[in-house]
Amino acid sequence: MWLVVGANGQLGRCLQDVLVQKNVEYVATTRKDLDVSNSDAVSQFLSTGSFSTIVNCAAWTAVDDAEEHEAEALQVNFNGPRNLAIAAKNAASRFIHISTDYVFSGDASTPYTVQTPTAPLNAYGRTKLKGDEAVLEIGDGQFPVIRTAWLYSRYGKNFAKTMTGRALQGLPVGVVDDQVGQPTMAGDLALLIFQVATAETFPSVIHGTNSGHASWFDFAQAIYESLGCDSSLVTPVASTQFPTRAKRPFYSVLDHSELMDTSITEMRDWIDALRDEIPHIMHYVKNEVK
Numbered sequence: 001m002w003l004v005v006g007a008n009g010q011l012g013r014c015l016q017d018v019l020v021q022k023n024v025e026y027v028a029t030t031r032k033d034l035d036v037s038n039s040d041a042v043s044q045f046l047s048t049g050s051f052s053t054i055v056n057c058a059a060w061t062a063v064d065d066a067e068e069h070e071a072e073a074l075q076v077n078f079n080g081p082r083n084l085a086i087a088a089k090n091a092a093s094r095f096i097h098i099s100t101d102y103v104f105s106g107d108a109s110t111p112y113t114v115q116t117p118t119a120p121l122n123a124y125g126r127t128k129l130k131g132d133e134a135v136l137e138i139g140d141g142q143f144p145v146i147r148t149a150w151l152y153s154r155y156g157k158n159f160a161k162t163m164t165g166r167a168l169q170g171l172p173v174g175v176v177d178d179q180v181g182q183p184t185m186a187g188d189l190a191l192l193i194f195q196v197a198t199a200e201t202f203p204s205v206i207h208g209t210n211s212g213h214a215s216w217f218d219f220a221q222a223i224y225e226s227l228g229c230d231s232s233l234v235t236p237v238a239s240t241q242f243p244t245r246a247k248r249p250f251y252s253v254l255d256h257s258e259l260m261d262t263s264i265t266e267m268r269d270w271i272d273a274l275r276d277e278i279p280h281i282m283h284y285v286k287n288e289v290k
Contacts, residue, residue, distance in 0.1 A: 002026035002197075003051040003093075005036060005084065006058030010155040011098065011148075014190040015055060022194065027051070031058070036080030046087040053094040053197045056084050063102070063124040064245040070123040077127035082134035085143055094143075094197055097135045100128050101149035101181065101209070106249020111213075113255040114205040122246040132205075141204035144196055146189075148208045149252050150219070153186035154280040163220045164278070164285045167229040177217035177236035181252035182209040185273035195264045202262060207254035210270035222271060226278040 002019060006012045007028030019026045027049060034045050036058050046054070058080055060066060060073040081097050088095035102125035103118040120126045132145045152160035160183070166173050192208050214222070217236045224231040239248065256266045267273075 001049065001051055003046075003049070003054045004028040005034065005054065005056045006030070009057055009059075009061075010153040010158060011151060011186045011189060012057040013155045014153055014186040015057065015193060017187065018190040018194050036083055037075040039079070039083045039086070042083040043087050043090070046091050046093070051088075051091065051093045053096070054084060054088050055096045055098070055193060055197070056081050057098050059098070059100075060124070060127065063122065063248075066123040066127065067245045070127065073123060073127045074130065077124075078130040078134060081131040082138065085135045085138040088143065089138055095135070095139060096193060096196060097131065097143065097145050098193075098208075099132045099145050099147045100125065101147060101252040101254060102249065103129045103132065103147065104249060104252070106251050108251050108253075111253040111255035112207075114203065114207060114258045121249060124246060136204060139204075144202050144204055144206055146193065146196065146206045146208040147254060148184055148189055149254065150181045150183045150209070151186050151189065152183060152277075152281075154277065154284045155186070159216070159219065160223055160274070160277075160281055161285055163223040164227065164281050167224045167227050167233070168282070168285065170229070170233070172233040172235065173220060174235050174237040174241070175217045175220040176239040176242060177215045178239050179248060179250050179252070180213055180215050181249075182211070182213055182254060183219045183270045183274060184209045184267070185270075185277050187277065188267050188273050192264070192267055199263050202264060203258040206258060206264070207256050208267065209254045209256075210267045210273050211256065212269045212271065213253045214270060219270075219274075222274055223278065226275055227282060
């Protein structure tokens with residue numbers, strides 16, 4: 001039986017979809033069910049069930065708020081995975097932790113490998129990195145950390161759904177074109193997680209993003225085009241026009257070469273994933289508008 005922690009998020013929901021498709025029994029928890037920052041609560045919860053695999057999708061993801069609430073973000077992004085990793089080790093369970101591209105500085109010009117030194121720009125990145133380090137140490141490399149970026153899906157609030165809503169209304173939008181990364185469909189990431197969990201061997205750190213790269217402007221244009229909408233309504237702007245409390249990395253492309261010589265398949269190109277997911281996003285957006 002699997003345990004999905006952070007079940008209400010878009011990745012948690014997509015992972016549940018995959019487990020249903022694979023006929024895998026699972027328990028899914030939200031923060032109301034399990035406060036991962038409470039070590040006693042985590043230990044007690046894991047002792048009540050026999051979980052073969054535990055996946056931590058829970059995180060403090062409010063990047064700007066973390067600048068002013070780093071201590072609170074640390075509770076979720078560091079103490080949470082540390083508590084889960086300790087309890088998983090005690091229960092002899094597999095444990096997989098989801099991390100972020102924000103552990104890097106964002107000033108590179110070539111894709112980051114898993115060996116690239118980390119240097120987070122902001123409080124969110126710092127707290128996530130501390131969580132990664134704890135998991136890697138506790139699991140002695142056997143609890144993989146999967147870094148992802150620019151996550152979107154039909155679920156929750158995300159960039160792709162926001163752009164879809166604008167496109168369907170025929171509205172213009174200005175989108176930054178000086179930040180480059182990898183739009184990543186949460187459903188594809190969920191499938192990668194399942195592969196990792198069922199593989200005999202795996203790297204201790206994995207880059208879980210769709211292949212290729214794009215700017216936010218490119219991503220928005222592709223969304224408009226995939227919906228059959230006028231992509232000229234999307235105009236490029238500099239990130240300085242959208243000042244934020246937390247610094248964002250300008251370059252967040254992750255290299256996948258750690259998956260060579262493993263049974264784990266590199267995730268497909270981001271544009272192919274978007275074309276598959278956009279009909280579902282459109283359906284959800286239309287129903288949410290109603």
